Ligand SMILES: Nc1ncnc2c1ncn2[C@@H]1O[C@H](COP(=O)(O)OP(=O)(O)OP(=O)(O)O)[C@@H](O)[C@H]1O
């Protein structure tokens with residue numbers, strides 16, 4: 001039989017009957033191999049399936065061993081310390097355990113102190129100042145400490161500003177669902193970490209929601225860290241003895257409208273919603289010059305008090321900080337239509 005020739009575009013193929021037969025045999029052999037593999041795999045799965053619980057146990061044991069080995073390793077090569085358990089959360093010179101691995105150099109360490117007397121800490125500071133990192137650091141330290149001991153009954157977090165496509169939730173709705181879960185489930189022994197709340201809506205409504213949620217949480221004895229850009233929340237410190245302000249610097253944002261209706265659609269208790277509405281409407285009417293001036297004075301006074309109480313800055317840095325405060329105060333007075341005139345820079 002003469003060879004068969006076929007042309008495909010610029011390619012020519014040649015074959016003969018013997019080659020075609022061999023090709024068919026190859027295909028048949030391959031099919032047989034697939035079939036035999038399938039039968040063997042089915043038999044194997046049938047056998048494994050009877051002992052699947054052992055495999056789960058084995059993987060549990062291996063992952064536990066892996067975790068213990070990693071912990072032993074990290075404890076040996078780092079300067080980690082053994083935690084002591086009291087009714088206070090105190091971390092001296094704490095660092096984010098993952099950040100220090102990633103950045104390569106030693107991250108800036110922070111102290112944390114939360115006790116029964118000041119169990120609600122409001123953290124303010126400009127963008128990228130490390131608020132979120134600090135919150136995660138406290139949560140991670142708590143989890144690492146609790147791996148061996150059980151202290152807080154649960155750790156609740158509201159972190160991140162993503163929307164959730166799967167449950168059809170906007171950023172704001174997701175925030176409301178998460179905070180509502182915390183409100184319904186937190187106990188006096190919980191550690192609650194909230195990284196920004198109510199930022200997915202207007203500043204006024206966001207402040208209202210934050211304020212009423214904070215007031216609810218202040219009623220619990222749970223240790224709470226609440227990072228926010230709403231400086232209005234710092235007023236809580238003067239209203240509640242167990243609230244404390246901590247800040248790296250200050251930044252103020254204001255914009256648009258809408259949102260409380262969306263909050264009503266979640267399971268937030270109605271009294272919180274009512275109060276949020278009241279405070280939101282108050283915040284809206286707070287913009288008369290005299291109120292603005294009083295706020296600026298109040299803010300300056302609390303910042304100065306806080307600096308006098310807590311500052312560990314050296315004289316030069318303190319001078320810079322106070323200068324910044326003065327500048328901000330003057331800008332706020334100007335925005336309130338008042339002449340800005342303070343000359344003191346001293347502590
Ligand atoms: N203690 C630290 N030491 C060194 N770098 C840090 C520290 N904390 C944060 N950073 C760096 O700064 C970046 C920003 O920090 P972070 O996201 O915590 O800021 P933020 O205050 O939450 O900002 P925003 O207000 O925009 O949410 C981090 O990705 C990290 O790389």
Ligand SMILES: [Mg+2]
Pocket residue numbers: 131132133195
């Ligand atoms: Mg943040």
